[in-house]
Amino acid sequence: MDLNYGPEYQQFRQEVRAFLDAHKDTAPNVLVGFGEGALSMRSWQKTLVEHGYACRTVPREYGGFGARPDLLKNIIIDEEFRRAGISRGMTNQGISMFVPTLLQYGTEEQKRRYIGPTIRGELIWCQGYSEPGAGSDLASLRTSAILDGDEFVLNGHKIWTSTAREAQMMFALVRTEPDAPKHKGISYMVLDVKSPGLTIRPLVMMTGHAGFNEVFFDNVRVPRENLIGQRGQGWEVGKATLIHERNMLGAADHTEDTLGRLIEVMRDYGVIDDPVLRDRLMKLAARVHAMRCHSLRMLTDRLKKRPDAAALITKLNGCQLNHDLCKLAIDAMQQDGILRRGSQYVRDEGSWQNEYMFQLGLIIGGGTAQIQKNIISEIGLGMPREPRPAAATPTASRGA
C-alpha cells in the first residue's frame, strides 16, 4: 500500500501548479458549459489543449498534445485544477465520447477533419443514440437510414439529446440494414444538425431546465462518406463510446467536497448535534470514504492492467450516493428545503434541490440502475442472461 505518486509526478504537479498560477487571472473559475461565457470558455479550452491540460493524449497531427497516456498525470491535473477552483475546460460529448471513438474507428480524412475543431471547442457535437422505443434496449433502435445514390435518407426520432441546440454536428446510431439481426443492422454516422428535415424540440427535465432535446428526422439526407466504421458495424463502434460514458458518471472525485458542504449546511441550520441527522451524516461519510478508497483501488487496477469486477459498481453506487447527500442537506434545511432557485432565503442558490433531482436523472441515464445490476451480475458475477424471446427484426415501417 503506497498512496504517494512518486518523485517524477511531484515534478509534474509543480508544472501544473505553475501553469495555474500563471493563468489564474484569465481562467474561468467555474464550469460554465454553454450559453453565456462560452466564448471565454472556448479560448480557455484552446489554451488548455496547447499546454496539454485537455485532450492530452490526442495525437499532435490531429491538433492534440500527443502525450503518452498516463492515468496519474490526469489525476494530478484534476486535483490541482480542483484545488485552484479553475475550470478544466469544455466537457461535452464530442470531446469525451466522439473523439476517442473517431480515433479508434475513423478514416484518416475523418480524423483530420473533425478532431482538431472538436477539441478546440469550435465544433460542438450531440449524441443521437436513444429513441422513445429504444432506451435500455438501445439496439432495438428504429431510425432508418436508407441509401439513395450517394446519400443516406434518415427518418426517425431521437431523444435525450443533450446540447442538440448548441451543436453543429451529431454522431448517431441508425438502422441501415433493416433485414439484418438487430445488433448487426446498425451503423454509426455523423450529420449536420442544420440539415433540412431535421427539427429539434427541447425536453424540459423535472428540474425545470431544458437539458435535453428530442430530434426528429424527416427525410434528412446524409452523405455516404459520413459513415464512421463499416455499414452494420455501428453497434460495436457505439458501444465503445458508452463504456466511456459510464465511467464518467458516478466518479467519486466531488463527493468529498459535497460531504464537506453538507456538514456546513448542517452547522448553519443548527442541526449538527441532532442525533438522527448526525447518524445519517456518518452513514453517508462511510460511503463517501469507501467510494474514494474504491476509486484509488480501481486506479491501481488500471495502472497494473488488472481486471477487477469491482469496477462495475462505480456508476450504480456513485450516482445514488450523490443523490443521498443532497437528500440529507434538504432534510437538514427543514422547511427551507422546499425553496428553489430564485427564492428569498434559498440556500446555495437552490443547488441542493436542483442536484437532488438532477442526480435522479443520472441514476437513470447512461444505463439505468437496473441495467447496471444486470451488467454486474452477468459480467461481474457470471450469472446467466435472462432468456430472450425469439428476436423479431425491428423495422422502420413500424414507425416511431
Add this chain to the structure above:
Amino acid sequence: MDFGLSQDQSMFQQSLRGYLAERVPMQRVRSVMESASGHDGALLGQLAEQGVTGILVPAGFGGSGLGLLDAAIAAEELGRAATPFSFHSAAVMAPLLLAAAPDSALRGEWLERIAAGRALVSVVTGLPAVEGGKLRGVQRFSPDGAVADAYLVAAGSGAATQLYLLPRSCSGIDVTPLSTVDATRRVAEVKFDVALDASMKLDVADAASVLDRALDAGRVALAADALGAAERSLEMAIQYALTREQFGRLIGSFQAVKHMCAEVFAEVEPVRSLLWYAAFAWDEKRDDAAAMAALVKSHGTEVATEATTTCIQVYGGMGFTYECDMQIWFKRAGYDRQMLGGPTALRERAAELVLRT
C-alpha cells in the same frame, strides 16, 4: 500509487484460505459449534503455525511483527471460514496491549506464548479503577472467557486507565459461560475479585490512548471478519443460484435473484476498499485512523448483516435451516456488528472525531 495488497499479502491470503478450507472445514467448525466449550484445543497451535496468532507480535518474541493490514487479511479469511477463534481479542488487541508495556516482566513470556499458540488471552475492558490493590468488577463479554489462559484487563477510565495481565490461575476470578447466537466465538461473564501483585501490572505510558488504538485495531479486525462472512455468503448464494432450477430455469437467470446478488456485491466491494484504507491509516498513524476504524466497523458490519440476510433469501427455505451453512455467516456478522461498539455508537464516535474543529 499502489492502493491494495502487495504480492506477499495476496500470497498470504491465498495460502491461509487454502489451509483453512482443508484443515478447518465446515464439519470441524460445526463440531466446535456443537461442543459445550466451543473450544478446539488443537486449533490454536495450527493457527500459530500459519502465522495467524503472531501476526502482530514483534519479531523478537517469535511473531512476524506485521501490520494491521496483514491482520485484516487474516481476519477476513477467518471470517470466510467461520474459524472458531476470537482473533480480534486474542491475536490483535492482546499482543498490541502487551507490546506497549516494554518494562513489564510478563510481557515477553506472554507475547511468545501468543505467537507460539500456547496461550489464549482474553481482552476485558471497562472495569472500575483498582482500589486498595484490589481489582473488583464484572465484565460480561470476555471473548473465549471460559477457556482463556489469561485476562488482559483495562480498569479505570481516562487518565486513570491501567492495564493488567491476570493469569487464569490467580485466585478471585469467577467465570460463567454465556450462551450466544454465534457459536463459533464464545464469550463468558468474568467476575474479578483479585488482590493484585506488582507483576500483574502492565506499565504503559498513556494507557488510555494505547487502549484506544488497540480498540480501533480490534474494530478493524471485526470489520474484516464481517467482510469475510459477507463475501463467502455471496459466493455460496451465487453458486446455489447457478444450480437450483425452478420454473424450468436456473434461479440465477431471474433478474430478481441477479439483482439481489448484484446489490450485495456493489455494497461489499467498497467496504473492502475502505477496510484496506482503515487498516493502512492505522498502521501509518494517520490523523483519520480512529474515524476510519469507527466508520468501517459500523458500515462494514451493517453491510455484512444485509448481505448475509439477502444471501440466505437467495437460498430460499433451505437457507433458513440449521443444516445449511448460510446461517453461520449470518450469526458471525451479528457478533461482529455488536462487539466493541455497535453501528450507531461507532457512528457517534466517528462524528465526534470528524466534526470537532
